[in-house]
Amino acid sequence: MSVPTELGYTAKHEWVVIKDGVATVGITAYAAESLGDIVFVEHPTVGEEANTEDPVGEVESTKSVSEIFSPVNGEIVEVNEALEDAPETINSDPYEGGWLFKARVSGESTDLLSAAEYTKLIEGEN
């Protein structure tokens, strides 16, 4: 299962990369594979304040509904609208075309898992 080393991860299976104070967030290849074919994405609203405690959206597969959490606190500045017509991109390209939203990071930075730590976590789940 692909776990790119340049990304940060959460225990809820999101990946994040922060550049110039803006975090780009998606779900990991492991999460996408576990859910099965993604058929629907509920995005947060641009301008909404995201925090790490409350869900900011949903990803639905054939059989399940999963809440999406933001790995960072901050304002949502962009969502990946292309996923509305092609949610399966999350399965085929979770780390590039399958990104979910971007948020301008505010406040304290959150603890993220490294690729090695996340790999250990998902190995423990199997």
Add this chain to the structure above:
Amino acid sequence: MSEPTSTPRLTALHKTHEEAGATLVDFAGWLMPLRYGSETAEHTAVREAAGLFDLSHMGEIRLTGPQADQALDNALAGHLSKLKVGRARYTMLTSEDGGVLDDLIVYRLGEEEYMLVANAVNVPVVASALAERAVGFDVEVVDESSVYSLIALQGPKAVEILAPLTDANLAEIRYFAGYSHSVAGVPVLLARTGYTGEDGFEIFIKPSDKAPEIWAALMEAGAEHGLVPAGLSARDTLRLEAGMPLYGQELTAELTPFDAGLGRVVKFEKGDFVGRAALEEASRTARARRLVGFVARGRRPLRKGQDVLRDGAVVGTITSGAPSPTLGRPIAMAYVDGDLDTTTGTFTVDVRGRGEEVDVVELPFYQRKS
């Protein structure tokens, strides 16, 4: 209801599924393949080419004896004594009060021999009800579920794939017929039945441990025709598109066959049988609910248990819902109030507080071109 099981049972094909990288799930006490890769791709393969399913969790119950036919007429809703040898019938086991205890396929294997195929979760209920209702008839009821494997080959390419592997002349096996034949050199019951809305075959294999060699032979013969292994996820979306009911969702002990719009399976002309009085009344009474089909306008999937509303009032509940790969839209079956005029008004489904607009459609959602 089902016995408390700590570890699910494994089918004879368990190792085959593991080697194929299947995602396995505990289903009715069995560890079954949910999907092997993309469930949407498996669904599409069955519609366009073929898919291979392990259905060994299903139950097989055999009735043998000079009064097997009369015992079944008494025990089930259908008129099974009229069934010709070699043919199969869709029927139901109902309680004394008319509630559906299971839906079944019955195969007549001989003048004095029948085999019933029951849903995995209901096997204990069906086996004990049949044994109880057989008292006074010259018939033996044997639950053979643990000695059978069941493989289903489904899809428009099923005939081409199976033909070189069997002694059967497949052109002579009609839909809802089943006979003793061999597949890959193994004696089986070969039936032209299924639960996908496609042409196909169900292969009953006894002893069950012969299943892996038949599976491997079919996969090899099917490779050039686009055959893929398919899991329970695809099976569920395929049967839903085909408008076929699922026990525990469209069919329950609280509903009669008439509620489900399947009153045609109840044959009063055969004489007395268990549940007759209640079912006669149900056939005369206006139905409290009606099964309808919905297609969503948006993309958000509809799911079992969600409320159906018209003009803000709850008028029904979804029993099965899923994204339909064939239609490209979410679909659902739902029970709505029996007297509801579904030709007018705007229907919405309450998806976790959001009203998703849906349109009423005729069932089934999908019908193959024959």
